[in-house]
Amino acid sequence: MTHRQRFTCDDVTPTSEAPAQPPREIPDDIFSTAEIPYPSERPLNVYAFDPSLGKFVGNQMVTHVRYESLQPGPIGERFAVIDYDGSQKTFYKPVDLDDPKLLMTHGLPPSEADPRFHQQMVYAVASETLQRFEFALGRRVRWRTRLDRSHPPAPRGASRRLSLFPHAMCEANAFYSPDAHGILFGYFKASRTNPGRNLPGQTVFTCLSHDIIVHETTHAIVDGIREHFMEPTNVDVAAFHEAFADLAALFLHFSHKEVLVDTLQKTGGKLFEYKLKGDAELAPGGTPAIQSQLSTENPLIALATQFGEAAGRQSSLRSALMTPATPDGAKDIATKIEPHERGSILVAAVFDAYFTVYGRRTFDLFRIFRAGGGSVDKADLPAPLANRLAMEASRTAEEFFSLCARALDYCPPVDITFGDFLRALLTAHLDYTPDDPDRIRDALMQAFRLRGIVAENATAFSEDALFWPKVVRGSLRVPGLTFGDPNGLTKEEKDHNGDVLRAFAVTHADKLGFDAKAGKIEAPSFHPMFSTGKDGKLYVSMVVELVQTVRVPFGLGIPGTFPLRNGVTLLIAQDPPDHDKRPEPRVRFVIPKLYRPEREERVRNFYIASGRATTQPTGHDDDKRFRLDFALLHAGV
C-alpha cells in the first residue's frame, strides 16, 4: 500500500484534459492555438569544471539540454539517475526538475552538500555529452545491453535508457559498467597530507566533476557504437578508450565561452600554455604577495583537477602535452603501457594538431592586431580580439570533436590501434570535408608522426597512403539494403537488413578478405546516417560492421580458447535516384582487420601477458575475461 501515493495524480488528469475538447460552437482554427509551446531546451546549473575551482570565472555555469518531461530522479528518455548509495545502503531523495520552483531557477544552485544538485549535474552533463555525439554522428546512439547467458535476455527498450548512479560507492573511482547498464560514480575522502586545493580529508564527489561525467558517458557511447572495442586485444585498446574519452572531455571545455575568453586574455592568445598568469601584475622574478598574483593552471587543458589533487596524483596529461614533439619524444610510445599514460600520448597528438590549426586560423588576427600597434606580450588582449579568438577556438574545437566522433565509424570493428585511429581520422575528414584549406589532415598526420604513432600495413606515411583504400565506384553493391529515415529503422527493417548483410558477407567473403570456411560472419551493427555535405546535398549512407569470430586454443599447455575476431567496417552509400531508378547501394570503403598469423600471435600473447589465460574456463562467463573492466582500469587513475 506504500505505493498508493504515487497514483494520486490520476484523479486530476481528466480535469486538466477537459479544455482540450473545444466547445462545439467555435469553428476549428488550424492557424491558432492557445497551447504554450514546449521549450526546446532546459537550462540547468552545473559546474563547468568541479567544485574545487569555486567561483573561478565561469565555473558555475548554466548548461542547456534538450527539453523533455522528467520524473523525479531525474528519469528521462535516455538517462535514469538513481541515487542509491551502496556504501551507506540508502537511497537519497531524487530531484524533481519539473518542480515549478526549480523551473524558475535553472534547477538547484551548485552545492556539494545537496545530493539533489549532484543528480541534476550528472543528468545535465551526461545529456549534453550524448547530444553532442548524436549531433556529430547524425544518428541516435544506442546503449549496449550486455547480459551473460544466465540472465533472461534484456527487455525491449532497455537500450534506450542508461542508469547513472551518482553515489554508488565510497571509492576514488568512477566507471562505466556494462553489467550495471550504467555509470557508477564514487565519492571519497581527500588525501590528508597533500589534498591540493581541497580541505584535508574533505569528501570529494566524482559525480561533480564535469570531466569525469563526460569521460564515463563517452565510454558508454563508444561501447554502444562498437560491440568489440571492449576487448583489449593489444596494448593500444585500453589506452584508446581512455584517450578518446579524455578528448571528448577536453574539447567540451572549449565550448565554455567565459573561461575561454578569460584564458585567452591571460595567455595572450596562446591557449596551449599550461600556466595562467595572475590577475595582478607581478614584476619579473618577483615573489607573489597576494593571491591574485599567483599563477594558476590553465583549466582548459587540465582534466579532473579536483579528483587528481584529492587523490594525491598528478595528471599524466600535462606531462604528455609538455613532452616536446620531437623524434626523441617518440620514445614514449615504445615504453608507456599504462593505459592512461599511453592514452595521453594520443590525446597530446590530437591536441597538437588542434592548437596548430587554431594557430593557422588566428595568425591573421594577430598580424592585424600588431599592425595596429598592439602587443600581445605586454597588455591583456583587447576584448574584441579575445572574442574573435574565442570564436575560432571554439569553432575549431567543435570541428575536432565532430571529427573524432565521426572517426569512430571509420575504425575497423575489432582490435583498434592508435594507427587505425589516425587513418580513421584522416579518412573521415576527407570524406566529410574534401577541401582542407587549414591543412587539418596534415597537422594531424605530422602530430602523430612526431609521437611515433604509425599505422601498420600502410605503405607510406603520406595522406594518400594513410586513407583507407576506397572501393572502385560501383564494383561492390549491396542490393536490397534499407536505409529508413533519420529517425531510425523499424524492427522489420532491421531484421531484413541483418539478413541482407549476412548473405552479402558470405557471397563476397573473398573480396572482403574473409575466409568463409573459418566461421560464421555476423553483422553486429548497421547504422543509417543522413548528413548534409558542404555542397548542400543530402548524403544517405550506412556504417556496417561484419565480424567473424574464431575460437583459437591458447596452446602451450594452457587450457581453453580465446576468441579471435576478424572484421571489416563497411561504409555504404545510397545514391540518389537516377533516371527514375534508385541505384543499388554501393560500398565505398572496406576498412579491414583481417586474419593474419602475426595478429593471432599478438592477441594470444597479449591475453596471456595480461593474465587472461589463467582462469579456468567456466561455461558462459568464459568471454567476460576478454573484456575491459573499467572498474579496474580507473581505480588506478
Place this chain on the structure above:
Amino acid sequence: MPRSHPTSAKSSSPQQRKPAGRAGTGRKRSVPAANVAASPALPVKAASGLRVRMYRIGFGDFFLLSIPTQTGASHILIDCGVHAKDLGSMRAAVTQMARDCGNRLALVIMTHRHADHISGFGSCADIFAQIEVARVWMPWFENPANPKAAAFQASLVAMAGDLGRQFRARLAAGPDPEADQLLSMAENITGGLGVAGIAANQKALNVLHGGFKGTQPEHDYYKAGDPPVLPPDLAAAGLTAEILGPPIDDVLIGQMTNKNQQYLAGATESSEQPDRLKPFGNAFRGKREDYCDKAFAPYGYDRMLRMLHGAQPDVLAAQAQAADKTLNNQSLVILFSFGGKNLLFAGDAQWGNWENFLYGGAYGTPGHTQLTAKAQDILGKIDFYKVGHHGSANATPKDAVKAMRIGCVGMCSTQEHAYNEVPRAPLLDALRQRMNDQLARSDQVAAGAEAPANPQAGPLPKAFTAPSQQLFIDYDF
C-alpha cells in the same frame, strides 16, 4: 598418509636424455655432495662438482650453490625464507646448510625482502652468527646510502603493517579465506610481528646487514646491468655472474623521488574504514518509492541492488596485491656461468621485471614484441633455471619458456595451497616438457617426519638426487 614418498621408486615417466656433461646412465648417486665439500681440490674439468641444493621448508626459497675451487668447494646461499605453509623444518634446514658449507659462505644473495626469501636469517640468527660470510648481494632498493630507496622501503613496510592489522580485524570478525590470503600477502612484506615487537623481516635484514660471524661481509646493491663483484676464490675458480634485474623503473623512481611520496601516502590513507564517511545529512535520505517503476525498468530493482552491493570496492585487497607485486619486482635476477654451464636464478621477478630483460622495453609496444637477441641468446644456452615465484603464471612468461634450451634443468621451490594458483600446473607442464622432464619440485621430498612429500607432485625426476631422502634435493652437474 604415507610417511615419506618413495622418491627412488620406478618412475612412470619415459626415460629422458641426460643433461649434457653427465656421464653414465641410470640413477646416479655416486658423487654425493658431502664428498665435494670435504675433499680437496678436484681437477676443475668442465663443471663437475658444481651443485645446486634446494631445501624444503614450505612456501619459500632456500638454495645453496656449491662451486668447486682450488681450495675445496665454495658456497653461495641464495635466499633463506619461508612464509605461508611453514613446515617447521627451517631450523633443521639451516643447521644442515651450516654443516654443508662448513660455516663459511663465500656469498649470500638476498633476491628481495619478502619473508618467504629471508625469514630464515631472522629465525635462525644464532646459527648465522656462527657463519662467516665474505660478500652479500642485494637489490639496489636495499642500499642504505640511497635515502630515497630506504624511505620507499620503509613506507612500503609501514603500509603493509597497516594493511595486516586491518586484515586481522576482518579475520577476528569471522573466518574469511580471502582475508587470510591477503593477511599472508601483507605479512610477507613485514614478516609479521616477532616476539620483541620488531617486524620479523627487519630482524632478518639486520642479520643480512651485519649479523654474521667475525668481520662483516662487504655489501653490494645491484640493478640490471651492473658488473657484479665476486669473492676472489669464486672468481679465481672461473665463476662469472651477470645481473639481469631488477631494472631501474622510471615509474617507481618517479614515485620515490616525489617529495610527498604521494603514491604511498594516498594508499595508506584511503585504507581508513570507508563506512565512516557519511556524505549527506539525514534529511536527504530517500526510499525506493521516491522513484517511478520506469527507473528500474531494464533489469529490475533487485538485480540493480545486488549489482551495486557487489561493486563496493575492496581497496585494501587492491593495495595488498599492488604492494606484493612491487616487492616481487625488486628481485635480483642473476645469471651464473661456470665451466660452460649457465644457471639462471630469477628470484620472484614478475612480468614487469622480466619484460625489460626479455623484450628490451614494455612488451607489445612497437619494437618490443619479440625477445631481444640477447635474451634469446641467454635463454637458449641456460642449463639450469630456478623457477620464478614458486611457479606462478606471471613470473615465467611463455616466450621465456619457449626460448629456453631444450633439456635444461629446473628447480621450483613451492608448496600447494599457499597462494592462489601457485604453482601453476600448465606452466610447470610447459617447463617440464621443455626440460625433458628434468624439473624438480621442493615438495617431492619430505621435510621431516611431520611433513611428507606431496604425492600430487609426482616422483623426483631421475636427474636429481635426495641423498638423505628428506629436507633437500640436489642437482649435480
